[in-house]
Amino acid sequence: MQNVFTYLTIFFTAVIMQAQTDAAVSSTAAPTKYQQGMQKAFQLWQEDKSWEAANVFERIATAETDNWLPPYYAAQINIINGFSEKDGAKLKAQLDKAQNFINYATAISKDNPDLLVLQAQLYTVWIVFDGQQYGMTYSAKASELYNKALALAPNNPRMILAKAEWDMGGAKYFGQSVEPYCKDLQRAIELFATFKPEGEFYPRYGEERAKQIQAENCN
Amino acid sequence: MKNSIILFLFIFLPHLFFAQTIISGTVTDERNVPIPGANAYIEGSYDGSSTTESGMFSFETNETGTQTLTVSYVSFEAYKITTSVSEMKNLQITLREDVNSLETVTIAAGSFSAGDNSKISVLKPLDIVTTANALGDFVGALQTLPGTTTVAEDGRLFVRGGDANETQIFIDGIRVFTPYSPTTENIPTRGRYSPFLFDGITFSTGGYSAEYGQALSSVLLLNTIDEPDQQKTDVSIMSVGVGLGHTQKWSPSEPKAAWNKGSSLSLNVSYINLAPYIAILPDRNNWKRPFEIASGEAVFRQKIGDGLLKIYGAFDSTNFALTQEDINVPEGVALKLNNQNFYTNASYSQKLNHGWSIFGGGSYTYGNTKVGIAEANIKDLEKSAHLKLKLKKRFSNRFKLDFGAEQFITDFNEFYDEQNFTAKIGFNNNISALFSEGDIIFTRKVALKLGLRAEYSQLFDEVTVSPRISFAYKTGKSSQVSLAYGDFFQQPENGVLKFTNNLVAERSQHYIMNYQYAANNRIFRAEIYRKSYSNLVTFTEETPSVNSVFTNGGDGYAQGLDVFWRDNESIKNVDYWVSYSFLDTERKYKNYPIAAMPGFANTHNLSVVGKYWINDWKSQIGFSYQFGSGRFYTDLNRPGFLQEKTGTYNNVSLNWAYLLSQQKILYFSINNAFAFKNVNGYQYANTPDASGNFARRELLPAADQFFFVGFFWTISADGKDNQLDNL
Numbered sequence: 008m009q010n011v012f013t014y015l016t017i018f019f020t021a022v023i024m025q026a027q028t029d030a031a032v033s034s035t036a037a038p039t040k041y042q043q044g045m046q047k048a049f050q051l052w053q054e055d056k057s058w059e060a061a062n063v064f065e066r067i068a069t070a071e072t073d074n075w076l077p078p079y080y081a082a083q084i085n086i087i088n089g090f091s092e093k094d095g096a097k098l099k100a101q102l103d104k105a106q107n108f109i110n111y112a113t114a115i116s117k118d119n120p121d122l123l124v125l126q127a128q129l130y131t132v133w134i135v136f137d138g139q140q141y142g143m144t145y146s147a148k149a150s151e152l153y154n155k156a157l158a159l160a161p162n163n164p165r166m167i168l169a170k171a172e173w174d175m176g177g178a179k180y181f182g183q184s185v186e187p188y189c190k191d192l193q194r195a196i197e198l199f200a201t202f203k204p205e206g207e208f209y210p211r212y213g214e215e216r217a218k219q220i221q222a223e224n225c226n
Numbered sequence: 227m228k229n230s231i232i233l234f235l236f237i238f239l240p241h242l243f244f245a246q247t248i249i250s251g252t253v254t255d256e257r258n259v260p261i262p263g264a265n266a267y268i269e270g271s272y273d274g275s276s277t278t279e280s281g282m283f284s285f286e287t288n289e290t291g292t293q294t295l296t297v298s299y300v301s302f303e304a305y306k307i308t309t310s311v312s313e314m315k316n317l318q319i320t321l322r323e324d325v326n327s328l329e330t331v332t333i334a335a336g337s338f339s340a341g342d343n344s345k346i347s348v349l350k351p352l353d354i355v356t357t358a359n360a361l362g363d364f365v366g367a368l369q370t371l372p373g374t375t376t377v378a379e380d381g382r383l384f385v386r387g388g389d390a391n392e393t394q395i396f397i398d399g400i401r402v403f404t405p406y407s408p409t410t411e412n413i414p415t416r417g418r419y420s421p422f423l424f425d426g427i428t429f430s431t432g433g434y435s436a437e438y439g440q441a442l443s444s445v446l447l448l449n450t451i452d453e454p455d456q457q458k459t460d461v462s463i464m465s466v467g468v469g470l471g472h473t474q475k476w477s478p479s480e481p482k483a484a485w486n487k488g489s490s491l492s493l494n495v496s497y498i499n500l501a502p503y504i505a506i507l508p509d510r511n512n513w514k515r516p517f518e519i520a521s522g523e524a525v526f527r528q529k530i531g532d533g534l535l536k537i538y539g540a541f542d543s544t545n546f547a548l549t550q551e552d553i554n555v556p557e558g559v560a561l562k563l564n565n566q567n568f569y570t571n572a573s574y575s576q577k578l579n580h581g582w583s584i585f586g587g588g589s590y591t592y593g594n595t596k597v598g599i600a601e602a603n604i605k606d607l608e609k610s611a612h613l614k615l616k617l618k619k620r621f622s623n624r625f626k627l628d629f630g631a632e633q634f635i636t637d638f639n640e641f642y643d644e645q646n647f648t649a650k651i652g653f654n655n656n657i658s659a660l661f662s663e664g665d666i667i668f669t670r671k672v673a674l675k676l677g678l679r680a681e682y683s684q685l686f687d688e689v690t691v692s693p694r695i696s697f698a699y700k701t702g703k704s705s706q707v708s709l710a711y712g713d714f715f716q717q718p719e720n721g722v723l724k725f726t727n728n729l730v731a732e733r734s735q736h737y738i739m740n741y742q743y744a745a746n747n748r749i750f751r752a753e754i755y756r757k758s759y760s761n762l763v764t765f766t767e768e769t770p771s772v773n774s775v776f777t778n779g780g781d782g783y784a785q786g787l788d789v790f791w792r793d794n795e796s797i798k799n800v801d802y803w804v805s806y807s808f809l810d811t812e813r814k815y816k817n818y819p820i821a822a823m824p825g826f827a828n829t830h831n832l833s834v835v836g837k838y839w840i841n842d843w844k845s846q847i848g849f850s851y852q853f854g855s856g857r858f859y860t861d862l863n864r865p866g867f868l869q870e871k872t873g874t875y876n877n878v879s880l881n882w883a884y885l886l887s888q889q890k891i892l893y894f895s896i897n898n899a900f901a902f903k904n905v906n907g908y909q910y911a912n913t914p915d916a917s918g919n920f921a922r923r924e925l926l927p928a929a930d931q932f933f934f935v936g937f938f939w940t941i942s943a944d945g946k947d948n949q950l951d952n953l
Contacts, residue, residue, distance in 0.1 A: 065267075066271075147456055
């Protein structure tokens, strides 16, 4: 079953590239401590110092106790780096840490589709790590989360993309047509064109990836 | 003048006024090795830095007065110091390893875990159901583990020279009194409960926790799923019957009362009828009414605040009638059986403040069995309940304490009805117990578990006290040694208690030493043990009866070696495991004239299970081989008792699961593919023939082979899930 999910690793490399572009966000007024901190973190991330970036996000999280974004990014770094971790014990420690950040962020912002997708991505790390052991249980959990995220934000292109890509992976594996999901991708791309993040430093990745998948799979 | 100096200082040396303090230190682990990349910061501020390659950190802060400095790093416990910022210079900080880690030693003596939630799983959830010879029976899959004996005609768990009733089964910590469906003497029984309602299974072959009692040899702990993944419907069409399952989830985001954090219900019904199968492939039995089982199960889960309420209910009804071969009765013995069994179990668990958590639960079993043997009708009615309350206090990651109380209640009645004779016998068996257990993790390398259990039996007016202790030491990165000792008590079985209460509990003592190596998807375990039995019940007749004389004079021992190897790495797409058990046991109990190796035990057991995933075929091919050396029986034509051995037992089973599409699976299996003839034992005539010879008959399985074809279809919103994990 492992093979089903290996394609997902590619997806997450794309996520990093996208998430990093956030660092470019700037504001005209004098930057606040929060803006400085976040910009510094994104800059470190861009410089390939992702662990240092995670440390900065962790520090901001302790200072900004009602903002879900710092723990969201701290978790995301642990998760993305998890895809390349081959030592099960290290991976468990790392994902436990990510899970704590997700729990912390979820306590601040309930039913947040971006956090649901991040949780699904955490499960995906386990599936990629050992599909035979974790594939069955965690893929069902991940599916449920993608469905729920899309139900909460039906017009958010990132949720449409996440679910479409997940479904396409399954369809490909079983030799079925990915055609039904192409219209979802198309819709996501159209929505990305006018997509405005809810606020500064909010997640905004996905457009490039959607276009890439469309080019590879849909005519 | 003074003012202008201040102004000068203010402009050119502002840090004097804004009090920029430098915070610095070195971070190492317990072996003084520097930790690079750790996060050191003043909590609640933006000030901090990551440690360098040499574990050093240094940063400036504007914070003043008393602050908290936190140092955190993955897989270590976070370090916090609260003091004045001016004191935070050249700190020497030692991080303690987080013992809540995969690398921490686990107490492995005696127990096997299956499921995602355990650190080292010997079996994965899928295995319970994809093992070729198991045919979806969770007990069948466990019989491929070392420490079990293949008793093919019985189907129950026989552990380390123990009788089947020395193993107790618990669902969510609550005892199951009648876990197996009744069958004829030549068809193995199956566990009553469907494996896919469970997500964690722990099978302990000895030395288990003080929380569990009334089991001399082994406990099997099944945990129902806390929260199902998704809403779905499962349809099964099989050569032996049909099944339907449905899971419904109610989301917490729907407007409901504030306490409702979500609930779900899983229902599962099945109907098995062997009549069509036997019409095509007749077996050795002369059926009047082939096997028919109707069963239903339901699990309801409700989150209440931080707590979780689970209610589990299972009902099944078994019917069959046949004429059983018998060496003493040429025309055969008519046997008909009708069993109704109802089991319900409710539990509530909740995390409280300050590291406390509470668990409360209870179960009720109603078992009604009607057996007709020849002219006699026997009706057994068993009503049992179990109540349990447990509190847990987590003092830290390194020290936890459990304690609790439980009560077992059994009301057993038997009604015997023959033409000129009727009788009613029965008993009430109430047992109260207290238990407490402490878990101490000294370091990632050393862990200790100490437990004590006290039981009071009302029937015998007897108090028993059983200490339990286990210890684990990590010998290398991937290897560890565990030791365990325990005292175990169990009431004699119902078949004895219905005639007498002038007895005490049977007793066993376990000594276990275990070595475990686990790395890279490979697990090796070797375990040696010694178990001594005392106070075993003896009686004078062939089977217990009103006329029997009962004593607690029996005793015995079992000792041996269990070896397990699982490898999911060496061969691509192949996962296999090998179990071997060596057993040396003798006991004097029941009506044994001398101490002997009982007929359910044998010296060597080997089992090999393999699974091969063929990607291009979307198929999983399963293979299993079971070998058991001969078992003893008494040859009446020669002097002695349990002095002869049957031939060896061999069984190769194959299965093939083919994924038609994501949600449709076709499944085939053959049990005993090479049709080995396995003789389970012999039945001798009660009286010798004219030449003084006792005639005998082979005890053979109802059928040498069994074929199974099934089609499994799952309907879920995401169109992904399937029943591969239910096969």
